[in-house]
Amino acid sequence: MSAATANGADPAPASGDVLVRVEDLRVHFPITSGIVFQRKIGAVNAVDGLDFSILRGETLGLVGESGCGKSTTGRAILQLMRPTTGRVLYEGGDLAHLSGKRLRRQRKRMQMIFQDPYASLNGRMTVSDIVGEPLLVHRMGSGKERKAKVRELLQTVGINPNTLNRYPHEFSGGQRQRIGIARALAVEPNFIVCDEPISALDVSIRAQIINLLQKLQREFGLTYLFIAHDLSVVRHISDRVAVMYLGRIVELAENATLYEAPMHPYTQALLSAVPIPDPEAEERRRPVVLVGDVPSPVDPPSGCHFHTRCPAAREGLCDVDDPPLVEVRPGHYAACHLITATDFPHIRAGEDDLAVVAEGGGAT
């Protein structure tokens, strides 16, 4: 474990151009008591000290179960939610300390695609107004130019431009998501946070939207932070993947490394729990079924947050010390005492459980 770096190291390959850099990002929501005089009695540590980078042109997948803080992370990066502490560097400039006009100018380069295409489009606005609004806000082009741009954007995302005077309710879920994507593209951003962009859609529509996102990335050189709970989809779309558990990143690696040789016991359990639509492969699997539920982020467990559910946790170590995210192999980061402890071969051999995943490769 000579590769182990100090806490706060930069989990990004040495090569590659960093577009977004997140340093010690924390978002804590206060819990208050009392009606008139509100006293702070605690905090939900939704995001609890993240350090990572997003490289220009890549898709970084951010996965985890509900309540792990992945959506809050996405919002805090875009400053839709102000971080409690920490820095978010966009092309080297800190966003967390910008406000007003200067923040708005930066926002033009960062956009978001939301999960629910029913809630994220204003039902009283026409498609033309929805897609054109970012252009208006950022005072881009004349009325005529904006109209032309909206038509072009709709064409790009696969919506008939002649429908621009219609309202959102006249479109299906998948079409609405396309409209949301057109809106995000309007100001020609470099970076898009996709927050569960397909989970509200029908199965047969999901693939269409995934393919569209990939096509747009190629065409416009976009950088994505792709937030999702579906590990199969994240594997399909991401270059690198970060796994979150209770407000922290527990593992971060290149796509193939994370899926084929995961090191953290949580990642291993998560991967083995993903259902595979193939009865033969399901039969061969020996899943690591975790006991219990995700603990509350109000009162996270001591030491390693995962120790209460970890099949390999060691008393006196995992429940006491908080493991830092260290570079175990080049580009492969994990936060687990057992990986760094040389006398514990069990976890290293944990690939056993994943053998099924690799072995099923030639099935069907």
Next chain:
Amino acid sequence: MGVDEHTLLRLTDLTVDFASQEGVVHAVDRVSFELAPGELVGLVGESGCGKSVTASAVIGLTGMLPNASISGRVEFDGRDLLSLPESEIREIRGRDISMIFQDPVTSLNPVLSIERLMTEGLELHLGMSHAAAVTRSIELLGEVGIPKAAGRIKDYPHQFSGGMRQRVMIAIALSCNPKLLLADEPTTALDVTIQAQILRLMKKLSHEYAAAVIVITHDLGVVAGMCERILVMYAGRIVESGPAKPLFARPHHPYTIGLLTSVPRLNEPRRDSLETIAGLPPDLANLPPGCAFAPRCYLASDECWTAAPELETTDPGRASACFHRDRLRSGSGAGVAG
């Protein structure tokens, strides 16, 4: 062939239409299938395909659907649920047939304690005393994996996490030893590690209680590891049915092929792009005259646009509603099935 001991449930030409402003919505169109005692069946389809309305009919809840006109037969244990009076259905529902709903947050009454929720069925259907019902409830909660169940029986649903609430739902559903359990998207609201726990639990308990289970879901992955037989629905009709293994290995309907190939899988190499099913799910009030899937189908030919194919046997135990079923069966039309 009458209902014998090998058939627990038999649906014959179940049809449910709803009157709406846009016209008649054909939610369920001549659905027929059988279920043997203890059998695990997956009913798969996208939103609006009619799978939940079919489940409502099986549990005798269609009487509560406004504007619905229902025809066909739903025979359970030899009795047609569609013609039984509400009082008799009430005796069956909750005792012989029970249901697990998608959202454990909204489907447990928040003002009732777990004790009330659990003991209600035991007292009503099995005539247990309250004390006996409480004892049995604690046993059941232990069986579904709720730690220190005796200490938690006085708690209310909001004091449990989503996964634990779904366990309570399963305990309630199994409390009267049902012959049939309907699980409508039982794990859709749950996290993946919790989903794995719940699916294993349902499979284990269905064997222990010898209960037949219909798992209703949009996720083929959920039923792949759990169900013995699969029914695929599209636009109100069953378009394919058969034992899970051969059906997943070589589907006989282009819609099933599309569903299977449009989702990325962990056990396959990554692909540059995903196969897609073109177009949109149909409007059930304005179905095309021929096969409802024809506008999205890569195999569609002239006949598909004029007549709707019937669900016909392809291999033993398997059936497909597609004019091109023979090509798919022999493998020559598998196209994107890979």
